[in-house]
Amino acid sequence: MLCDVCGKNPATVHLTEIINEQMTELHLCETCAQAKSQEMEQQFGLGDLLAGLVESDKAGSSAEKEGLALKCPNCKLTYVDFKKIGRLGCGECYTTFKKYLGPLLKRIHGSGQHLGKSPLKMARVLKKKIDAQDLRSKLQKAIEMEEFEEAARIRDQIRELERKEQDAA
């Protein structure tokens, strides 16, 4: 038996579909069966389940209607798009749809507060280093210009920064 879709390869997968009490049989080769299974997955995927969660949240309320009109200024994804595909469009979407995503995240994870690592800590450490470097070069300049009052002020700032760093460590 040859594949019903491509008609070239031997059919090795046999699929029975029942839609509206109508039974259809499909005989597919491996390649076409794979394509078919992807198609079926797309018809009902995680997106639908998530959209369902959003749906049951505030269906029909005026707040929901207001939300539907929202559009992310960065990537142009609308809240309607999100409900359809179950995926956000970019990081900014989280800020745009904050009001609606809060309850959803709580429902999925049982919490709405991140407690894990953050890249900001790194960024802060780096910023402190850059600040300290800046101050040192300013101090150097002040000394060269013989602005000793200014130099003393900068020296105190550097000490303060170093003290904070030690406390943090």
Added chain:
Amino acid sequence: MQLNDLLNHTSEWLKGTGPHSDIVISSRIRLARNLNKFPFPHWAEKKQSEEVSGVVEAAMQKNDALKNTTCFKLADMDNVDKQFLVERHLMSMEHAQKTDSKAIIIDDEETVALMINEEDHLRLQVMQSGFNLFEAWNIINKIDDALAKELSFAFLADWGYLTACPTNTGTGMRGSVMLHLPALVMTRQINRVLAAIAKLSFATRGLFGEGTQAAGNFFQISNQVSLGHSEDEIIDNINGLIRQIIEQENQAREAMLSKNRALLEDRVNRSFGILKSAYIITSEETIELLSMVRLGCDLGIVNKCMDRSHINELFLITQPAHLQKLENKKLTSQERDVKRAELIRSKLKI
């Protein structure tokens, strides 16, 4: 590194070493990260995706926590090559589809893999052999820190790392552990165990990831929740659960040895016998039979014991894409069944 070089290499997760490696095959941590401002892969224009790919590749090259990596463009790969990487657990099935602007970076040891433009811009994973999630976390954490020096990640203080799907938001972390639980399956206790796992918000999958069946008594267990706990806490929780499952599997193994030793010996040695003498064999049957042989070797009840890493290797090289790579040509499913049996016979020749 060329893709074919991997053929002669034992994947990290199949080494059969590390803590509890009789029951735990491998431990894996993956992190989802996205670049600030750039649309997520499913929503991005081709040009934007290509830009992301370029930026991430450059950042990986500068990464001082990583050495000797190779980048492969998915668009340049044929289906067998893609399937080959999926079988080696370096890449997801999803990544192998719609391959525009997608890439994968692998290190020579096959410990680290980074998928670019999968569901998120970056999907970084680290694999370790045996029960070793914390070691995997230590490695991946350093690589992530080094990447954060070069890249600006989408992040909010309240919600953590922002991902395309809200189920990954927060730490963006999934820890998963691959377990071999033949005794719990044979003593029909597995459904009780799986039900308990689901109640505790952990997910169970089969040997080859999302959407696959638990073939050959292999179960992959991972956390579902990624927001509201620190990475250490999430790993602690998984570890606690895995320790209990290991204990239950060990108890079931001991009970079978003391009460049903003959039955166990029969199943193990029959499986060995079929593998040694079959001329046509499917990959499903291979996995089921190898599972029994692995159990037999772990319990010392196979006449001629094999090294665990050899059994693990057989699991991998009998997979469809691996067979085709070894033969260096495309094979139909019927041809593969013949070649597979031939390969197993040659490897089990005593």
